Amino acid sequence: MRSRYSAYVLGLQDYLLQSWHPATRPAAIEPTPPELRWLGLDVRGERPLDADHATVEFVARSKLGGRAHRLHETSLFERVDGRWLYVRPLDPS
Numbered sequence: 001m002r003s004r005y006s007a008y009v010l011g012l013q014d015y016l017l018q019s020w021h022p023a024t025r026p027a028a029i030e031p032t033p034p035e036l037r038w039l040g041l042d043v044r045g046e047r048p049l050d051a052d053h054a055t056v057e058f059v060a061r062s063k064l065g066g067r068a069h070r071l072h073e074t075s076l077f078e079r080v081d082g083r084w085l086y087v088r089p090l091d092p093s
Contacts, residue, residue, distance in 0.1 A: 052079040
């Protein structure tokens with residue numbers, strides 16, 4: 001999760017696509033607006049589900065157009081060929 005956050009901060013769309021599971025990967029990622037400022041990432045916890053699946057809960061903070069934003073998500077990751085890939089957000093419970 002930390003590497004994906006860093007990729008968002010640095011605008012590394014290729015890395016984001018490579019670290020996204022092929023079953024859920026979009027064809028392209030919109031470029032980050034130049035005025036978007038990433039303010040921080042707080043990983044709240046990780047939970048292994050089995051040897052090849054885990055969840056990560058995080059809060060990412062940003063600012064755009066003078067307004068602060070928070071993305072609070074629990075994401076599903078799957079290990080494929082030794083690499084952890086982002087699959088999708090989990091539905092809030």
